[in-house]
Amino acid sequence: IAGITQAPTSQILAAGRRMTLRCTQDMRHNAMYWYRQDLGLGLRLIHYSNTAGTTGKGEVPDGYSVSRANTDDFPLTLASAVPSQTSVYFCASSDSAAGGYGYTFGSGTRLTVV
Amino acid sequence: RKEVEQDPGPFNVPEGATVAFNCTYSNSASQSFFWYRQDCRKEPKLLMSVYSSGNEDGRFTAQLNRASQYISLLIRDSKLSDSATYLCVVTPQKGGSNYKLTFGKGTLLTVNP
Numbered sequence: 001i002a003g004i005t006q007a008p009t010s011q012i013l014a015a016g017r018r019m020t021l022r023c024t025q026d027m028r029h030n031a032m033y034w035y036r037q038d039l040g041l042g043l044r045l046i047h048y049s050n051t052a053g054t055t056g057k058g059e060v061p062d063g064y065s066v067s068r069a070n071t072d073d074f075p076l077t078l079a080s081a082v083p084s085q086t087s088v089y090f091c092a093s094s095d096s097a098a099g100g101y102g103y104t105f106g107s108g109t110r111l112t113v114v
Numbered sequence: 115r116k117e118v119e120q121d122p123g124p125f126n127v128p129e130g131a132t133v134a135f136n137c138t139y140s141n142s143a144s145q146s147f148f149w150y151r152q153d154c155r156k157e158p159k160l161l162m163s164v165y166s167s168g169n170e171d172g173r174f175t176a177q178l179n180r181a182s183q184y185i186s187l188l189i190r191d192s193k194l195s196d197s198a199t200y201l202c203v204v205t206p207q208k209g210g211s212n213y214k215l216t217f218g219k220g221t222l223l224t225v226n227p
Contacts, residue, residue: 042219
């Protein structure tokens with residue numbers, strides 16, 4: 001692993017199903033984030049974690065939950081998927097208090113909820 | 115006013131052209147500013163940071179005007195490989211979490227042969 005790995009790369013999911021998007025980093029970054037990207041709306045922060053054991057809500061947290069049991073992993077769970085959660089999901093990490101420096105993104109998960 | 119606003123584009127320019135992107139931000143206490151580049155169906159990647167004194171990296175020049183809350187990116191001598199979406203990015207003020215980036219919606223640039 002080099003950088004951030006997201007899985008799966010893409011997924012078609014039936015509405016009402018539970019789904020966990022995986023994110024793992026090997027850079028020992030303390031902060032991790034989940035964004036969703038939608039056409040016309042740009043990247044929006046779902047949840048974040050400043051350090052292992054802590055999480056916080058971003059701009060669009062409803063319908064999503066996260067956990068940060070260790071430094072490397074930051075899974076995003078959709079408890080009961082709805083079609084409006086169809087999006088591209090990006091996980092990111094950083095190790096600087098300034099955020100933008102050393103901010104690394106995963107390659108994304110394309111999720112379609114039908 | 116949205117937190118970060120960019121020219122919606124799209125911009126279509128010929129190779130060799132100079133193109134400028136503009137961005138405004140609403141929070142006067144914002145601390146750090148960046149331009150990211152995102153290729154089609156790929157993740158965003160840091161292009162350059164933006165300083166009040168200006169920042170130049172080859173054909174790319176970024177400027178910050180704190181008084182006007184305005185950020186710009188200038189690309190000179192455009193190449194086909196510059197075709198991408200350019201994202202204006204801002205970090206919040208100190209006191210909150212400094213880690214969270216706020217992204218503009220992006221401006222699509224297509225450089226034509």
